[in-house]
Amino acid sequence: MGLLVDGTWQDKWYDTESNGGKFERPTTDFRDWVTPDGSPGPDGRTAYPAEAGRYHLYVSLACPWAHRALIARKLKKLEDVISVSVVDYHMGENGWEFSDRAGAVPDTVLGKDKLYEVYQEADPSYTGRVTVPVLWDKKRGTIVNNESADLIRILNTGFAPFADNSVDLLPEHLRAEIDAINEEVYDNVNNGVYKAGFATTQDAYEEAFDNLFRTLDGLEERLSGQRYLTNSNEPTEADWRLFTTLVRFDPVYHGHFKCNARQIADYPNLFGYLLELYQWPGVAETVNFHHIKGHYYTSHGTINPTRIVPKGPFQDLTVPHNRHRLEAREAAA
Numbered sequence: 001m002g003l004l005v006d007g008t009w010q011d012k013w014y015d016t017e018s019n020g021g022k023f024e025r026p027t028t029d030f031r032d033w034v035t036p037d038g039s040p041g042p043d044g045r046t047a048y049p050a051e052a053g054r055y056h057l058y059v060s061l062a063c064p065w066a067h068r069a070l071i072a073r074k075l076k077k078l079e080d081v082i083s084v085s086v087v088d089y090h091m092g093e094n095g096w097e098f099s100d101r102a103g104a105v106p107d108t109v110l111g112k113d114k115l116y117e118v119y120q121e122a123d124p125s126y127t128g129r130v131t132v133p134v135l136w137d138k139k140r141g142t143i144v145n146n147e148s149a150d151l152i153r154i155l156n157t158g159f160a161p162f163a164d165n166s167v168d169l170l171p172e173h174l175r176a177e178i179d180a181i182n183e184e185v186y187d188n189v190n191n192g193v194y195k196a197g198f199a200t201t202q203d204a205y206e207e208a209f210d211n212l213f214r215t216l217d218g219l220e221e222r223l224s225g226q227r228y229l230t231n232s233n234e235p236t237e238a239d240w241r242l243f244t245t246l247v248r249f250d251p252v253y254h255g256h257f258k259c260n261a262r263q264i265a266d267y268p269n270l271f272g273y274l275l276e277l278y279q280w281p282g283v284a285e286t287v288n289f290h291h292i293k294g295h296y297y298t299s300h301g302t303i304n305p306t307r308i309v310p311k312g313p314f315q316d317l318t319v320p321h322n323r324h325r326l327e328a329r330e331a332a333a
């Protein structure tokens with residue numbers, strides 16, 4: 001794993017030393033938008049028009065951030081509109097690479113072997129990490145956006161002429177609530193597990209661990225009284241953003257990232273909620289445990305030098321979730 005510096009690949013792990021052993025996720029660089037007619041995006045961001053076949057998504061099935069974008073594409077029924085490449089699950093000295101391993105899909109757009117070559121194509125002097133997900137514009141030959149939080153929103157409304165608009169992942173009247181939940185869940189859960197796992201001092205690890213389980217305990221409490229995270233009849237982006245971490249938790253974060261106060265399976269409400277979201281039409285097809293476990297356990301040599309992938313846990317996410325008993329608050333009102 002590494003990064004591009006002035007367009008040249010360098011094999012480097014994250015720097016935690018300059019920051020008291022704490023892992024800090026770098027910010028992303030490509031932040032343009034797609035709108036139905038190319039009119040500017042939120043906050044006046046430059047946008048390009050939605051077109052079928054014009055845009056391509058580069059993802060990893062292992063990555064919780066890329067998974068968000070894949071779920072949004074699935075729920076908005078944009079699979080025939082936006083094509084996809086899936087990188088190999090192993091992230092080694094060349095970063096993400098394409099392969100013909102089961103579940104991987106080669107780079108059908110540019111024919112590259114490595115994801116960093118896609119970034120070089122977008123900007124030959126790019127400096128920064130080479131991350132998934134990436135939304136590529138085939139027409140202009142560059143990256144539109146590589147920030148998953150943006151991509152969920154781009155997919156929710158940007159492709160409206162082609163999308164299933166009966167699904168709204170960000171209902172306007174819930175936006176403030178969703179933004180507040182996202183912030184807490186991002187800091188303490190989505191990124192929290194990485195802060196625990198990539199910490200290089202005991203204090204940094206314990207701080208992340210405590211914030212993570214305090215937040216999970218709070219979410220368990222919230223989900224004991226309502227079906228989803230917000231006052232909605234259906235899951236919103238806040239739920240899908242939590243889901244991609246929850247589904248990786250017991251197989252990976254509990255052991256590999258030392259997030260082991262409890263498993264999600266120990267939380268009756270969070271686990272039922274995880275089951276329901278996993279069983280949501282189309283979603284299980286976006287979950288690949290072989291890529292998920294294979295990635296984390298073989299790619300982080302500093303954490304798991306033997307690269308042995310644990311066999312367990314043996315979870316069945318298809319059992320009844322029993323969440324029907326909780327009326328969505330909106331429906332009950």
Ligand SMILES: N[C@@H](CCC(=O)N[C@@H](CS)C(=O)NCC(=O)O)C(=O)O
Pocket residue numbers: 001002003026027028062063064065066095129130131132133146147148149
């Ligand atoms: N802010 C980005 C973060 C994406 C991200 O960090 N992806 C990871 C995979 S889980 C990655 O590609 N890491 C490669 C690296 O940091 O070198 C987003 O949410 O889209």
